Amino acid sequence: MNVWKQMVSITLILLLSITIIPNVGLAEALPLLQLQVSEEDLTVDDPFTLIVNLVDFENLSSFEVKLTYDPELLQPLVTEPTLGDIFDHLDSSDYVIAMDKVDDGTIHFASSIFQGAEAFTGSGTLISIPFKVVKSGTTSFDITNSIFVEMDKPGKAVEHATENIEITAKGKPSNPSNPSNPSTPSNPGNTSPSEEEPSNPCGDGIEDYKDYDAIASLEWAIDAIKHLTLLGIFQGDDDCNFRPLDNMTREEFATVLMRTLNLEKATAQELAYMDKNKITWSKDAVQTVTAGKLMKGKLIDKEIYFAPKDIITRAEIATILVRALHMDTMDETDSRQTPFTDITNHWAEKEIAIAYAEELIKGYNDTTFAPDEPARRAEVAVLLSRFLNHTAEAK
Numbered sequence: 001m002n003v004w005k006q007m008v009s010i011t012l013i014l015l016l017s018i019t020i021i022p023n024v025g026l027a028e029a030l031p032l033l034q035l036q037v038s039e040e041d042l043t044v045d046d047p048f049t050l051i052v053n054l055v056d057f058e059n060l061s062s063f064e065v066k067l068t069y070d071p072e073l074l075q076p077l078v079t080e081p082t083l084g085d086i087f088d089h090l091d092s093s094d095y096v097i098a099m100d101k102v103d104d105g106t107i108h109f110a111s112s113i114f115q116g117a118e119a120f121t122g123s124g125t126l127i128s129i130p131f132k133v134v135k136s137g138t139t140s141f142d143i144t145n146s147i148f149v150e151m152d153k154p155g156k157a158v159e160h161a162t163e164n165i166e167i168t169a170k171g172k173p174s175n176p177s178n179p180s181n182p183s184t185p186s187n188p189g190n191t192s193p194s195e196e197e198p199s200n201p202c203g204d205g206i207e208d209y210k211d212y213d214a215i216a217s218l219e220w221a222i223d224a225i226k227h228l229t230l231l232g233i234f235q236g237d238d239d240c241n242f243r244p245l246d247n248m249t250r251e252e253f254a255t256v257l258m259r260t261l262n263l264e265k266a267t268a269q270e271l272a273y274m275d276k277n278k279i280t281w282s283k284d285a286v287q288t289v290t291a292g293k294l295m296k297g298k299l300i301d302k303e304i305y306f307a308p309k310d311i312i313t314r315a316e317i318a319t320i321l322v323r324a325l326h327m328d329t330m331d332e333t334d335s336r337q338t339p340f341t342d343i344t345n346h347w348a349e350k351e352i353a354i355a356y357a358e359e360l361i362k363g364y365n366d367t368t369f370a371p372d373e374p375a376r377r378a379e380v381a382v383l384l385s386r387f388l389n390h391t392a393e394a395k
Helices: 003-016 212-216 222-230 250-261 283-291 314-324 349-357 377-394
Strands: 032-037 047-068 074-076 095-103 106-113 120-133 137-150 161-163 165-170 298-300 303-305
Touching: 032 137, 032 165, 106 120, 212 222, 222 377, 250 283, 250 314, 250 377, 314 349, 314 377
Parallel strands: 032 161
Antiparallel strands: 032 047, 047 106, 047 120, 047 137, 074 120, 095 106, 137 165, 298 303
């Protein structure tokens, strides 16, 4: 651990020893440390993402949170949290990560923004961690300690409220073939089939979404969401929610990709995927992007599946956008470079490098792309908006 990390860790530990987390019920007007999960209707083997949000904070420079979860029911899919959008305005040299550990029922994250860099003000995501349900039951993520310090008030912790979250996971259906008890894919994402249907239950503007406040808090994504909503590419669910921090499934991405590229339906081509019977509301889109060789299936036990409800990853999207630009056939010796240290020898390394060179993608920070992390709806809106701008400039 370098000197900066030692200094930050010591400072945060000293603060931790004197800080008491306020009771939520007594601090309704206080800034809030809030836990959310990307999925609510969970079954054994389902993946989901824990999202740690900060709401209505001002001028923060130091963060530390400690959470607990039940490792008998929940399995983390990573050993380190993914940084949230509150770090998007910073260079990697502007802050230090003093602690980022996910292990054995505990999550511990600590970071500090250096003097001279821009402190965080507003609402946004601090970190996120993907999990998988391994056992049915009711459990919770609990905040055991949290410290936040303002840039101009070193040594004084910010009083704040906290909001834990409880989740319930069901066992797998005993009869998957029964229509009244439909089967659950091995890795489902957002399972709302009406989410991307052609008719938009909301208006044409983002102000018509019921969760507009959640969109407005994401300054880095609001313009892209507005852009794609006006074009009819993105639509809300039946309750008129956009759900910007929800992960996007493969069938949802197939649908918005078809709209983005204004593709003509290719319904004449019959799907050859082993799970084609599970592709229902998105069938036209899946057929179209498959016929256009934009999206491909997954090889599972020597069979090809589309996996419509699997969550799509950042690497998959980068690859698909490169295919859409017809740049995926470039020579394997193409020497395009990226600053990302986490894509070396990754299956999508070449495509990520091309997408980066074309300014379609950016990293979570200067050196991290997180290729296998889930793509959230707000992120997808930004990526597709960049893609549209890129193609417009190329004409």
